[in-house]
Amino acid sequence: MKTLELDSLAPIYGGMCLSRLDGVVFIKGAIPGEKVLAEVKEIRRDYSIAEAVEILNGSTDRVTPRCRVYGMCGGCHYQHISYERQLSLKEEIVADCLRRIAKIDIPIAGTIFGGQWNYRRKVQFKLSSVSGGAAPTIGFYRENTRDIVAVDECALLHGTLNRFLAKLKGARFLNGVREIHMLTGGNTVAFLKGPDVDEAKLEFLLDIGFDGAVAALAPDYQRTHAAGDSHCQLSIGDNGGQGISYTVSPQGFFQSNWELNQVLVETVKELLGDVSGKRVIDVYGGAGNFSLGLSKTAKEITIVEDNPYSAADGARNIAQNNIHNISYITKSFETIRENKTYDVVIVDPPRIGLTKAAVERLLSLKAETIAYISCNPSTFARDAARLQPGYTPSSVRLIDMFPNTYHCEVLGIFRST
Incomplete structure (x- = not known):
């Protein structure tokens, strides 16, 4: 056991906090600024991992977790923190990743959030x-x-x-x-x-x-x-009951916080601005989450998606909505060799972010604007650095898609320089 006082500005992506009082120690179950009694669980070459077992000087942001198995189940990480502080911690984490990794100092403004509980579908x-x-x-x-x-x-x-x-x-x-x-969803x-x-x-x-x-x-x-029907029925938007029909199979991908996803889709549309007459490519586009709504004004949209289930979901969604200007490329983005250029790129990669080959391919498209949606602020920052000097971010914001967990969804709009 050791008593540790946490650095006041050291939240760490991954649900832990940092103390440098006695070497580098990552602590689970604490809040920046607290003094805790922590038990070291693992000692590694350059750092240790510990768990708070007693709060000696607690934060005013500490709350009682709602779940009786919190701390045992691996699903939640932040239930002991007030929701307002959860949001500010995540904003700090995103900004810190950009400063340290990408050398980009940009305010994290316009955080998007919704209900804290019962959001996962x-x-x-x-x-x-x-x-x-x-x-x-x-x-x-x-x-x-x-x-x-x-x-x-x-x-x-x-x-x-x-x-x-x-x-x-x-x-x-x-x-x-x-x-x-x-x-x-509907079923x-x-x-x-x-x-x-x-x-x-x-x-x-x-x-x-x-x-x-x-x-x-x-x-x-x-x-x-x-x-x-073995497909889950959802919709994007409402428009007086005239929303876009959206279906997804169990093997495909969709945002489990569907209500906040609706806000994210609309935010991407607003930040991209008028796409009338423009060519759009949606990389890792899934079943058309972002593309379906843009199809009403864009000249043409290409979705790149190599998951066969998601691609099949997308083909079904295109047919159900009678859309004729969206096509699919069902192979990995890195292997595409066509010479088309695009005006707008939407990219929503997995947690590992973009490979170097994907970044090179992205730069070769010579788009005016890139909307980058990320579920990992560290790889987002790394890729933001790789996109320089060709692109600089005009805005970066947090979307709290997964309250009470450490996961951070990030939306960055990049403009060509």
């Missing part, structure tokens, strides 16, 4: 392996392990998903299922994985009142069983 429940006819444990992985923490209710999940979690608990019939992936879709997945288990889900479709995938990832 997508979940992966983990189920234990049991014998003797007992019901499997249903919950989430303990942080950095494959041990399952039983969960009765998750404060981040949409109410529909929590209601089905309550129905699934204690179900011996689910033996042989290892994961249940669920999406909810609810379940996707089962495990060594014993069959039609009988789908019937069980229907019998307990499953509202919508169910789909199951066999261990070979090929054989699929379905009842009803």
Whole structure:
């Protein structure tokens, strides 16, 4: 055990805080400015990792976590911090990454946020392996392990998903299922994985009142069983009930905080300005989250997406909305060799950010504007540095897509120089 006082301005991306009082120590469960009694859990060559076990001088931003398994389940990191302070911490983290990594000093303005609780419309429940006819444990992985923490209710999940979690608990019939992936929107879709997945288990889900479709995938990832519509039904925008129809399959990708995603889509449109008559390329474009709305004014849009499920979702969305100026390239962005230039680029890469080859390809497009949506401020800052001197950011803002976690969604608008 050691007493540690945290540096007042040292939140660290990853849910920890930094103390330099006795070497470099990353501390879980504390807030910048606090004095804590911490237990060192791991000693590495250049730093240590510790966990706060007693708060000696607490922050006024400290609150009581809502979840009874907070600190055991690996899903949340910030429930002990007031939501207002969560937002300011994340803004500080984004700004710090840009200063340290990209040498860019720009204000983080216009943070976008919504409800703190019950926002997730997508979940992966983990189920234990049991014998003797007992019901499997249903919950989430303990942080950095494959041990399952039983969960009765998750404060981040949409109410529909929590209601089905309550129905699934204690179900011996689910033996042989290892994961249940669920999406909810206008309907609810379940996707089962495990060594014993069959039609009988789908019937069980229907019998307990499953509202919508169910789909199951066999261990070979090929054989699929379905009842009803196996795509989750959503919409982008409203426009007096005339929103864009949007569907997604369980194997595809969509933003689980759908309400805030709607705000993000509109914000990207506003910041890009008038795209009338312009060519747009949407890299890692998924099922058309950003492109579908822009298609009403853009001259043409190319979506680059090598996930076959997301590309299939996108093709379905294009057809359902009777759109004729969007086309797909279903291979990796780095391998594209066409010589087209584009006016606008939208890029929404995975957490690892852009490869060097992707940055080179991006620069070769010679676009006027790049809208970069990132789920990792460190790789966002690294890529912002790589885009210089060809592009400079005109605005950077935080989108708090995942309240009560350390995850930071970042939107940067880059203009050619």
